[in-house]
Amino acid sequence: MAEKFYITTPLYYVNDIPHLGHIFEVIGIDVLARFRRMQGYKVFFMTGTDEHGLKNQKEAERRGVSPQEFVDQMSEMFKSIWQQAEISYDYFIRTTEPRHVKAVIKFFNAVRDNGDIYKGFYEGWYCTPCETFWSESQLTDGNVCPECKRPITRHREEAYFFKLSKYQNWLMEHIKSNADFIKPSFRANEMINSFIKPGLNDLCISRTTVKWGIPVPGDNQHVIYVWFDALINYVSGIGYADDEEQFKEFWPADCHVVGKDILKFHTAIWPAMLKAAGLEPPRQVFGHGFVTIKEEKMSKSKGNIIDPREYFNTYGTDALRYFLLREISYAMDGVFSEEKFKQRYNADLANDLGNLLNRTMAMIRKYNQGRIIRKGDGLSASEQEIIASFGALFQSYETRMPEFEYNVILAQTWDVINLLNKYINDKQPWLLAKDSSRRNELETVLYTVAEGLRSLGSLLYPFMPATAERIWQQLGIEQNIPEVAWSEHRRWGWLPDGTQLREPSPLFPRIE
Numbered sequence: 194m195a196e197k198f199y200i201t202t203p204l205y206y207v208n209d210i211p212h213l214g215h216i217f218e219v220i221g222i223d224v225l226a227r228f229r230r231m232q233g234y235k236v237f238f239m240t241g242t243d244e245h246g247l248k249n250q251k252e253a254e255r256r257g258v259s260p261q262e263f264v265d266q267m268s269e270m271f272k273s274i275w276q277q278a279e280i281s282y283d284y285f286i287r288t289t290e291p292r293h294v295k296a297v298i299k300f301f302n303a304v305r306d307n308g309d310i311y312k313g314f315y316e317g318w319y320c321t322p323c324e325t326f327w328s329e330s331q332l333t334d335g336n337v338c339p340e341c342k343r344p345i346t347r348h349r350e351e352a353y354f355f356k357l358s359k360y361q362n363w364l365m366e367h368i369k370s371n372a373d374f375i376k377p378s379f380r381a382n383e384m385i386n387s388f389i390k391p392g393l394n395d396l397c398i399s400r401t402t403v404k405w406g407i408p409v410p411g412d413n414q415h416v417i418y419v420w421f422d423a424l425i426n427y428v429s430g431i432g433y434a435d436d437e438e439q440f441k442e443f444w445p446a447d448c449h450v451v452g453k454d455i456l457k458f459h460t461a462i463w464p465a466m467l468k469a470a471g472l473e474p475p476r477q478v479f480g481h482g483f484v485t486i487k488e489e490k491m492s493k494s495k496g497n498i499i500d501p502r503e504y505f506n507t508y509g510t511d512a513l514r515y516f517l518l519r520e521i522s523y524a525m526d527g528v529f530s531e532e533k534f535k536q537r538y539n540a541d542l543a544n545d546l547g548n549l550l551n552r553t554m555a556m557i558r559k560y561n562q563g564r565i566i567r568k569g570d571g572l573s574a575s576e577q578e579i580i581a582s583f584g585a586l587f588q589s590y591e592t593r594m595p596e597f598e599y600n601v602i603l604a605q606t607w608d609v610i611n612l613l614n615k616y617i618n619d620k621q622p623w624l625l626a627k628d629s630s631r632r633n634e635l636e637t638v639l640y641t642v643a644e645g646l647r648s649l650g651s652l653l654y655p656f657m658p659a660t661a662e663r664i665w666q667q668l669g670i671e672q673n674i675p676e677v678a679w680s681e682h683r684r685w686g687w688l689p690d691g692t693q694l695r696e697p698s699p700l701f702p703r704i705e
């Protein structure tokens with residue numbers, strides 16, 4: 194039976210449309226999901242929208258619609274952009290879905306039955322837009338919210354609390370004894386030193402000031418805090434409350450990918466909640482970096498948001514998918530610039546990859562009547578080098594993909610693309626074609642670059658699915674890429690003798 198692989202995005206808060214930072218995050222997750230499917234895993238890839246809470250309630254009021262109408266519109270917007278971005282999710286969970294609401298109630302009751310929820314009073318400095326209480330020590334800029342810089346107010350309310358403090362030692366032990374639990378590893382040290390060691394406080398998990406949310410079971414005056422509600426999506430979406438079989442199959446999650454700013458919710462609060470509910474923690478939480486523009490994190494309040502749809506429409510989805518993951522290290526931060534984007538588009542995509550396909554197609558048409566001819570013998574040192582380079586590249590994919598080292602993988606892939614371009618320049622097939630005694634050599638060169646392109650299609654598929662399929666189609670391959678077993682993708686010489694090319698068309702027309 195195939196091994197399962199359950200991977201998630203964080204839930205997206207729907208008070209605004211997705212920006213480039215969201216796209217960077219979600220395509221990085223899509224790449225690993227696609228790769229695991231190619232390797233034969235039974236993948237469950239989940240994403241979705243976080244739809245409760247005060248900000249949505251207020252935004253709906255501002256627009257003069259009901260909260261439900263507002264979140265319906267916004268989640269459709271996320272779905273349509275995910276579709277344009279080619280996000281291959283298996284399920285899109287919404288926190289307003291009945292199955293999620295049912296799961297939150299079941300989860301809350303399980304934690305309460307375990308003695309880990311109690312009623313008390315919460316008093317503190319509160320930021321209404323962020324729905325966050327801040328402690329004195331966090332207020333470094335005076336009486337403004339450390340996150341959004343807006344004024345905060347003193348606030349006291351009756352509330353339910355989760356006994357997070359009870360899980361401090363367990364959590365510390367769990368992180369220390371599971372090296373793969375928090376990735377990249379340096380983030381585990383950050384978590385321990387900045388959050389867990391200073392001491393975990395019990396967490397306020399309900400509000401009386403908010404109406405748009407799931408009421409506390411048996412106490413309708415209180416609505417469950419939006420974070421507590423949203424985290425439960427990771428189990429609700431795989432059937433925690435309504436599909437025991439699916440739940441048993443996929444829990445625990447193999448990887449929650451989140452922005453580094455919400456790592457504490459996923460590596461401390463969420464595992465403690467699960468432990469309290471009698472469930473296993475996720476196997477891994479990966480904290481990725483941010484896309485910045487001129488060294489500033491993108492945010493609505495700063496007005497520096499780039500709409501990814503403009504790039505998709507102008508340059509194609511794959512160009513942006515490629516650029517973000519090639520230019521920016523997924524684990525660290527990186528800077529987006531339009532100039533850099535155009536540079537890489539022309540150099541990497543139009544020239545290096547696009548021309549390699551074009552010239553190969555043109556030569557096979559001219560010298561072989563569009564047929565790929567495979568000769569089993571007579572490989573020179575330069576063909577051996579190419580075969581060895583692909584072997585090393587496949588191996589690198591297998592070890593680096595699960596570590597999200599996408600920029601390294603893509604740089605290595607372009608080294609091999611350039612090796613193929615150099616190989617053509619060195620072998621000069623146009624001269625070989627003039628000498629009938631060197632016919633075998635010519636066919637070997639043409640087969641080597643065609644099989645190189647076929648292999649590149651296999652390797653680029655997780656990053657640029659449509660482009661990879663177009664490469665295969667132009668080469669005349671009948672199968673779709675995901676239908677082929679990973680061991681076959683890996684095998685040099687897979688492209689059959691006699692394959693007939695189809696119509697050429699440029700992958701990435703140059704831009705000015």
Ligand SMILES: [Zn+2]
Pocket residue numbers: 320321322323338339340341342343
């Ligand atoms: Zn704030």
